[in-house]
Structures are given as structure tokens and as C-alpha cells.
Amino acid sequence: MDVTERLIDDLRNLPAVVERADYRLQGYHLEVRLQSAQVRDFAKLLRERNFYLAFVSAVHVAAAIEILYQLACFTQPCRILAKAAVSDQGSVPSIADIFDGANWHERETHEMFGVVFSGHPYLEPLLLPEESADLRPLLKAEDAILPADRIRRQAAGQTEDSTLPAKSEGGTSGSDPEKIE
Amino acid sequence: MTTNNGNEKRQGFYLNMGPQHPSTHGVLRVLLEMDGEYVLEAEPVLGYGHRIQEKMGESRPWKGFMPNTSRLDYVGALICTHGYIGLIERMTGIEAPLRAEYIRVITSELNRISSHLLWLGAFLLDLGAFTPIMYTFDDREQILDILEDVTGSRLTYCYFRVGGVNRDIDATFIAKTRAFIERLRSRFRIYHDLVTTNIIFIKRVQDIVHLTPDMAMRYGITGPLLRSTGVGYDIRKSEPYSVYADFDFEVPVGTSGDCLEVYLVRLEEMEQSLRIIEQALDRLPDGPHLAKTPKKLPLPQGDASFSVEAARGEFTYYLVSDGSEVPYRLKIRSPCFSNLSILPELCRDMLLSDLVMVLGTLDLVIPEIDR
Numbered sequence: 163m164d165v166t167e168r169l170i171d172d173l174r175n176l177p178a179v180v181e182r183a184d185y186r187l188q189g190y191h192l193e194v195r196l197q198s199a200q201v202r203d204f205a206k207l208l209r210e211r212n213f214y215l216a217f218v219s220a221v222h223v224a225a226a227i228e229i230l231y232q233l234a235c236f237t238q239p240c241r242i243l244a245k246a247a248v249s250d251q252g253s254v255p256s257i258a259d260i261f262d263g264a265n266w267h268e269r270e271t272h273e274m275f276g277v278v279f280s281g282h283p284y285l286e287p288l289l290l291p292e293e294s295a296d297l298r299p300l301l302k303a304e305d306a307i308l309p310a311d312r313i314r315r316q317a318a319g320q321t322e323d324s325t326l327p328a329k330s331e332g333g334t335s336g337s338d339p340e341k342i343e
Numbered sequence: 344m345t346t347n348n349g350n351e352k353r354q355g356f357y358l359n360m361g362p363q364h365p366s367t368h369g370v371l372r373v374l375l376e377m378d379g380e381y382v383l384e385a386e387p388v389l390g391y392g393h394r395i396q397e398k399m400g401e402s403r404p405w406k407g408f409m410p411n412t413s414r415l416d417y418v419g420a421l422i423c424t425h426g427y428i429g430l431i432e433r434m435t436g437i438e439a440p441l442r443a444e445y446i447r448v449i450t451s452e453l454n455r456i457s458s459h460l461l462w463l464g465a466f467l468l469d470l471g472a473f474t475p476i477m478y479t480f481d482d483r484e485q486i487l488d489i490l491e492d493v494t495g496s497r498l499t500y501c502y503f504r505v506g507g508v509n510r511d512i513d514a515t516f517i518a519k520t521r522a523f524i525e526r527l528r529s530r531f532r533i534y535h536d537l538v539t540t541n542i543i544f545i546k547r548v549q550d551i552v553h554l555t556p557d558m559a560m561r562y563g564i565t566g567p568l569l570r571s572t573g574v575g576y577d578i579r580k581s582e583p584y585s586v587y588a589d590f591d592f593e594v595p596v597g598t599s600g601d602c603l604e605v606y607l608v609r610l611e612e613m614e615q616s617l618r619i620i621e622q623a624l625d626r627l628p629d630g631p632h633l634a635k636t637p638k639k640l641p642l643p644q645g646d647a648s649f650s651v652e653a654a655r656g657e658f659t660y661y662l663v664s665d666g667s668e669v670p671y672r673l674k675i676r677s678p679c680f681s682n683l684s685i686l687p688e689l690c691r692d693m694l695l696s697d698l699v700m701v702l703g704t705l706d707l708v709i710p711e712i713d714r
Contacts, residue, residue, distance in 0.1 A: 185582075189433055189648035214560040216650075217676040221663050230674065232648065232661065236556070236569070236576040243648065243661075263563035266684045274397075289390040289713060299398055313663050313671055315645025 218267035369709030400673035430649035443507035458654035469703035507633030554600035563681035566656025572600035578652035
């Protein structure tokens with residue numbers, strides 16, 4: 163796994179925060195946290211390392227919308243999930259010239275969340291009709307927006323509810339054993 | 344309309360293909376800038392089938408979204424559902440009994456074959472060959488009958504459950520599936536005689552476009568289109584889910600990435616699916632088909648992703664939970680969305696009739712693009 167090790171080192175040099183994730187529980191191998199200014203360097207690095215872009219999307223949390231990038235690789239099992247908070251100006255640099263596939267994903271994220279991808283060649287609605295181009299349907303209602311730490315995975319044993327004593331597999335199960343049957 | 348692109352003066356007219364056009368296989372519109380018979384620019388216009396599925400997924404308990412998952416990729420609905428169920432099981436830590444996992448694989452692979460058969464017939468119909476679709480639909484009908492007996496529906500299956508499958512398979516299902524395997528193997532010869540060696544077909548599809556691994560990386564192309572370029576990437580192998588790691592099967596690849604090779608890859612994939620089904624039937628374990636699960640099942644706080652190899656490529660669900668039963672964010676990544684996005688680059692300066700052929704090769708399912 164020295165390829166992955168090298169990748170982690172290079173990502174940390176961006177500099178980005180990189181953490182190994184438990185694939186069995188989370189479905190991806192690496193979690194990367196970026197500043198919006200690092201997004202393009204991040205994309206360039208992974209383009210060089212022959213990754214492909216699975217999707218770009220966003221999640222509406224307080225204080226700033228988080229942009230999600232998921233990438234994977236054809237030659238080795240390494241799925242990366244990167245998160246970047248949009249800047250104070252509500253924008254994040256476009257990577258459509260690095261990964262051509264990002265063009266549509268960014269257009270979709272723009273119409274659904276209102277995030278501006280600066281440098282995008284054609285930031286027009288993709289799926290929504292012209293008359294509802296300003297709807298931003300995936301933004302949460304004001305009273306439903308959660309702070310970012312309310313959706314973060316909690317380390318094992320840190321969960322509040324009466325969890326199962328760490329099973330051999332998947333110790334983060336939140337189900338109550340009493341309720342079974 | 345006159346356009347002036349740099350030093351080359353190109354004079355074109357606009358042609359609207361779709362949204363109601365038989366060869367777009369659904370409500371896809373392609374805005375074409377044409378010069379005579381040649382396509383200067385092809386711009387897909389999406390959204391005619393947009394139902395804001397992701398919002399629906401975020402506004403009800405996760406259970407309520409299960410039927411929706413089979414309405415994204417309705418041609419390969421079981422595989423699509425597999426991803427969602429797999430994601431919920433991953434988050435909650437619930438495991439399906441081994442028998443259920445085998446049943447999931449058997450039915451998913453049957454569904455993959457039916458999807459490829461539909462593609463085969465429709466693709467050749469696009470090329471003007473009317474006969475093959477009669478044969479492929481005859482074969483596909485057998486699968487629909489088999490799956491109808493066990494799932495209760497013919498197309499938009501809602502059969503998988505968290506912790507297993509809705510209904511156990513019986514001896515009749517096994518006998519019918521085995522008979523179908525025999526039958527389809529004998530039909531492959533007919534397809535090869537009728538299509539693969541047909542010189543008109545070969546001239547129509549060979550060497551028109553060449554996909555490359557680099558293009559695939561730039562656009563995020565997955566599935567048979569990617570494998571036709573020689574990259575043996577298959578989520579069932581690279582990130583094995585369910586019990587796929589237990590089976591011996593190959594990932595067919597091409598070399599040059601032209602439409603003929605995409606065709607050959609898809610045909611060979613059907614044979615590989617048959618092999619998986621055979622092995623699964625031979626080794627089908629006894630036991631329950633559904634684990635006992637709590638009635639209320641909140642998703643633990645945090646995020647998780649689950650990818651499956653659908654008939655057209657990587658299908659990924661990404662879910663963010665705030666600890667309740669209602670997902671806070673559900674992102675659906677569908678293969679056709681990325682696979683279609685290459686069309687403008689792929690079809691530049693191409694004959695219109697070839698564009699129809701390339702669109703057919705992409706094997707588009709519009710509801711999973713529009714979502």
C-alpha cells in the first residue's frame with residue numbers, strides 16, 4: 163500500500179488534512195479536508211495520479227456549505243472523499259478544466275445549492291427548468307440547518323445513546339437491542 | 344445562424360433531436376449544431392425527467408425511499424436498490440444472512456442480463472436492424488417472468504430489504520433459472536451469427552469513435568464503456584460488496600474502445616453473469632432469507648458511501664445522517680450522468696447517423712441521469 167502512503171504524504175503537503183477511514187463502515191478509504199483555495203491543487207494532484215471523479219456535490223450545514231468531492235481509481239481500491247467549505251464569498255474554484263466530468267456536477271451543485279464555482283465556463287441550470295432556476299431546492303429550511311459537528315461521525319464509544327457494547331463487526335450500530343423482534 | 348470559431352469559419356444550422364425521439368431512449372434532448380450531415384456541436388439538454396429524487400430521500404425516513412431507488416435505473420432496478428440497501432446496512436451494522444446475499448447476487452445478475460439484452464435489442468434497432476430485438480425481448484421476457492415470481496413485479500422491483508430479501512426463492516425459481524442459463528447460452532450463438540459477424544453491422548460501428556482510458560478518467564466514465572478501452576475496472580472486483588468475492592468470474596475488456604468492442608464486452612458480460620448465477624445456485628446456503636431487524640432504525644450520526652457495479656457503471660449512494668431516521672443529505676451518483684457528459688467531445692464533427700449509433704452505445708437510462 164505504499165502508493166496510498168505516498169498519496170497521503172502528497173496530500174498533506176498541499177497542505178490538507180487527511181485521515182484514513184474505515185472502508186467497512188464508511189465505504190471510502192481516505193477522508194480529506196480542504197480549504198476552498200486548495201481545491202484546484204487537490205484536483206490536479208489526483209488527476210496526475212490517475213484518479214477519476216465520481217461526483218461533486220454539497221451538503222448544507224452551518225456555518226458554510228460544504229462541497230463534497232468523491233474520487234476513485236481504476237487501478238487500486240482507493241476511494242477518496244474530500245470536503246471543502248465554501249469561502250466567505252460563497253464560492254469555490256471550479257475544477258471543470260481539470261476533470262471535464264466536473265462541468266455537469268458543478269452545474270448541478272450550483273442550481274441545487276446556489277454555490278458559485280468560480281472559473282466555470284458555463285454555470286447554467288442543468289436539470290431544473292429555466293423558470294425555477296433560482297429555487298435552490300436542496301438548501302435546508304432555516305430552522306433545519308444543522309451545525310457541521312452534528313453530522314460528523316462520532317468515534318466509537320462516544321455515541322450518546324445506549325449502544326451495543328462494540329460488536330465484533332460494526333460497533334457503531336445505534337440500534338437498541340431491546341427493540342429487536 | 345453563423346458562428347465564427349477562431350480562424351475557421353463554420354456555418355451551421357440548429358437541429359433539435361428529442362426530447363421525444365425514438366433513438367434517445369427516453370426524454371433526452373440533444374441540441375445539434377449541424378453543417379449538412381455533420382454534427383459541429385452536440386449539447387445534451389437534461390431535466391425532462393427530473394423528479395428531485397435526492398430531496399425526496401431527505402424528506403422522509405430512509406425506509407420510505409426504498410421504492411424510489413428502483414425508479415432511478417429502472418432497467419437494472421435490483422442493482423440500484425442493492426446500493427441503497429447496502430448503504431443502510433453499512434451504516435446500521437445490520438448483516439443479511441448468507442442465503443439472502445446469494446439471492447441478491449442471483450437476482451441482481453439476472454437483472455444485469457435483462458438490462459444488457461434490452462440494450463442489445465434497442466441498440467441494433469437504432470442501427471436499423473429490426474429482427475434482433477424480437478429475439479432479445481423473447482429472452483428478456485424469460486427473466487422478467489422468473490423475477491416476477493419471486494419479487495412480485497416485472498420492472499421496478501422493491502425486493503431487497505435491510506437484513507435480507509422480501510421473499511425466499513424456491514425450487515421452481517431455481518429450476519427456471521437453470522433452464523434459462525441453458526437457453527441463453529444456446530442463444531449467444533444465434534446473436535453472434537446474426538450480428539457479430541454481420542459485415543453491415545461491423546462497418547457501421549467499428550472505428551467510428553475511440554474511447555481512451557484518459558477520456559474515461561477525465562469524464563468519470565465507468566462500466567462497459569470504460570472496460571472497452573482495456574481497463575478492467577469493476578466495482579464487484581475492486582471494492583467487492585455482498586458476496587461477489589466468493590465467485591469466480593472474469594471482467595471482460597476490449598482494447599481500442601470503439602463501439603464494436605463495447606458491444607463485445609456487453610455480450611461477454613452476460614456470459615460472466617451466467618457463470619456467477621450458476622455458482623451461486625450450486626452453493627446456495629440454507630437458512631433464513633431475512634434477519635430480524637428493529638422496526639425503528641435510526642441511522643447513526645455521520646456519513647457513509649456505498650458503490651455498486653450497475654449494468655452501466657458505478658452507482659454510488661452517499662448519505663449524511665444527523666442520527667435520526669431521516670437522512671440529512673442523500674447524494675445519488677449515477678453512471679449514465681457521467682457517461683453522457685462526454686457526448687459533446689465524442690461526437691464533434693461526426694455524421695448525424697453515427698451520433699445516433701454512439702448514443703445507442705452509451706446505453707442511456709434517462710431517469711437515472713435526471714433523477
